[in-house]
Amino acid sequence: MNRKISEADIYRSTLKGIYHQGYKSTTMRAIAADIGIEAATIYNYVDSKEQLLETLLFEIADKFLEGVIHIDESSYAPLDKIKQFVALNINLSRSYPYQVSLLVNEWRHLKSNKQEKFLAHRKAYEDIVAKIIQEAIDCGDLRDVHVDILKNTILSAVRWLFSWLPENKEKINPVEMEKHILELILNGISK
Amino acid sequence: MNRKISEADIYRSTLKGIYHQGYKSTTMRAIAADIGIEAATIYNYVDSKEQLLETLLFEIADKFLEGVIHIDESSYAPLDKIKQFVALNINLSRSYPYQVSLLVNEWRHLKSNKQEKFLAHRKAYEDIVAKIIQEAIDCGDLRDVHVDILKNTILSAVRWLFSWLPENKEKINPVEMEKHILELILNGISK
DNA sequence: GTCTATAATTCGATAGAC
DNA sequence: GTCTATCGAATTATAGAC
Known part of the structure; x- marks a missing residue:
C-alpha cells in the first residue's frame, strides 16, 4: 500500500470546503492542504474540479x-404521501447535510450542459411533488391554494435543516423533531 | 454632463450579476461590460469589489x-406581531428580491471584520424574532414546540419568494398571495 | 502515487494619457 | 470621467522527476 490518501478523502474535504466557503472559494490547493497532500496529486484521482x-x-x-x-x-x-415526503427531506438533511446544501446554489457552477441536466433533474423532482400536492388538493385534504405557493412553502419549510443540524448541539430527539416539524407544516404554528 | 454612467448603474449591474452567478463569478469586467464601460472606470466610483x-x-x-x-x-x-413579521418578509422580498438573495450566502465573501459585523447584525435580528415567538408561545397562541424549530420553520417558509417572484409570470394578486401564505404558516397546509 | 516546477489564464486593482 | 495598458497575485491544470 503506497497510497497516502483515498478518493473518498478528496471528496470529503471538497464537500466540507464548499459547504463552508462555496465552490469558487474552495481551491484545489485548499482541498489538498486539508488532507495533507499537494494540489497536483488530486489530478491522479479526478479529472477536474468541476x-x-x-x-x-x-x-x-x-x-x-x-x-x-x-x-x-x-x-x-395523497396526504400520507406528503407526510412521507417531509420525512424524506428530514432524513436526507440529517444523513447528508453538507451535500444537501449544494443543491441550493452550487449547481450554478456547473458548465452549461451539466447545468441543463441538473435543472431537468430538479424539474422532474418538483413536478412529482406538484403532482402529489395536486392530488391531495383534489381529494380535499389540502387547502385549495395556488399549487406553486403550496409547493414552495412546503419545500422551503424544511430547507433550514441542512445548516441547522450540523450545528445543533442539543441533539434533539430526531423522532420528536420530525413529529413537531410535520405538525407545524400540516396544522400550522398557531394553537 | 460628461458622465457616461452613474453609481446606481454600477450597483444595479453588480446586484444582477451576483443574483445570477454569485459574487465570486461576477467579475469587475463583467459588471463594466454590462453597462458599457471598462472595468477601470468602476474604480472612479467605488474603492473595491467588496x-x-x-x-x-x-x-x-x-x-x-x-x-x-x-x-x-x-x-x-404577540400573534399579530408574527403576522406582521410574515408580511414584512413578503414585502421586502417583493420590493428587493435580488438584494434579499444576498443574505442567504453571499455574506461569506465579506472580509473577516465585516463578516463578524454582519453575523452580529443577523443575530440581533433573529433574537428579536425568537423573543416575539417565545411571547406568543407563553400567551398560548403558538404550539409549544422547541423555539428554534418554530423560528427556523417560519423564517424558512418565506425564503423562496425572492427567487420565485422575479420569475412569476402570472403576477398573482399580492394581497391574495399574502393571505394564502399567512394561512399556510398559521394554520397549516391541511384542510 | 506524490512531488516540484511551471504553463496558461483570469482576476482585482493601479498608472497615466486624454 | 473614461480610456488603454499593465502589474501582481491567484487559480486550474499539466509535465516530468522520483
Whole structure:
C-alpha cells in the first residue's frame, strides 16, 4: 500500500470546503492542504474540479428523485404521501447535510450542459411533488391554494435543516423533531 | 454632463450579476461590460469589489432589522406581531428580491471584520424574532414546540419568494398571495 | 502515487494619457 | 470621467522527476 490518501478523502474535504466557503472559494490547493497532500496529486484521482462538484451534486440529487418516485408509486393516500415526503427531506438533511446544501446554489457552477441536466433533474423532482400536492388538493385534504405557493412553502419549510443540524448541539430527539416539524407544516404554528 | 454612467448603474449591474452567478463569478469586467464601460472606470466610483457587496448587503439587512424592531415595539399582540413579521418578509422580498438573495450566502465573501459585523447584525435580528415567538408561545397562541424549530420553520417558509417572484409570470394578486401564505404558516397546509 | 516546477489564464486593482 | 495598458497575485491544470 503506497497510497497516502483515498478518493473518498478528496471528496470529503471538497464537500466540507464548499459547504463552508462555496465552490469558487474552495481551491484545489485548499482541498489538498486539508488532507495533507499537494494540489497536483488530486489530478491522479479526478479529472477536474468541476467533476468533484458534479459527482457530489448528482449523487444527492438522485437520492431526492429516487425517494420521491418511491413515495409517489406507493399505495399511500395523497396526504400520507406528503407526510412521507417531509420525512424524506428530514432524513436526507440529517444523513447528508453538507451535500444537501449544494443543491441550493452550487449547481450554478456547473458548465452549461451539466447545468441543463441538473435543472431537468430538479424539474422532474418538483413536478412529482406538484403532482402529489395536486392530488391531495383534489381529494380535499389540502387547502385549495395556488399549487406553486403550496409547493414552495412546503419545500422551503424544511430547507433550514441542512445548516441547522450540523450545528445543533442539543441533539434533539430526531423522532420528536420530525413529529413537531410535520405538525407545524400540516396544522400550522398557531394553537 | 460628461458622465457616461452613474453609481446606481454600477450597483444595479453588480446586484444582477451576483443574483445570477454569485459574487465570486461576477467579475469587475463583467459588471463594466454590462453597462458599457471598462472595468477601470468602476474604480472612479467605488474603492473595491467588496465595497459593492458590503453596501448592498447591509442596506437590505438594515431594512429587515429596522422592520422587525418596529414590529416588536408596536402594541400588537404577540400573534399579530408574527403576522406582521410574515408580511414584512413578503414585502421586502417583493420590493428587493435580488438584494434579499444576498443574505442567504453571499455574506461569506465579506472580509473577516465585516463578516463578524454582519453575523452580529443577523443575530440581533433573529433574537428579536425568537423573543416575539417565545411571547406568543407563553400567551398560548403558538404550539409549544422547541423555539428554534418554530423560528427556523417560519423564517424558512418565506425564503423562496425572492427567487420565485422575479420569475412569476402570472403576477398573482399580492394581497391574495399574502393571505394564502399567512394561512399556510398559521394554520397549516391541511384542510 | 506524490512531488516540484511551471504553463496558461483570469482576476482585482493601479498608472497615466486624454 | 473614461480610456488603454499593465502589474501582481491567484487559480486550474499539466509535465516530468522520483
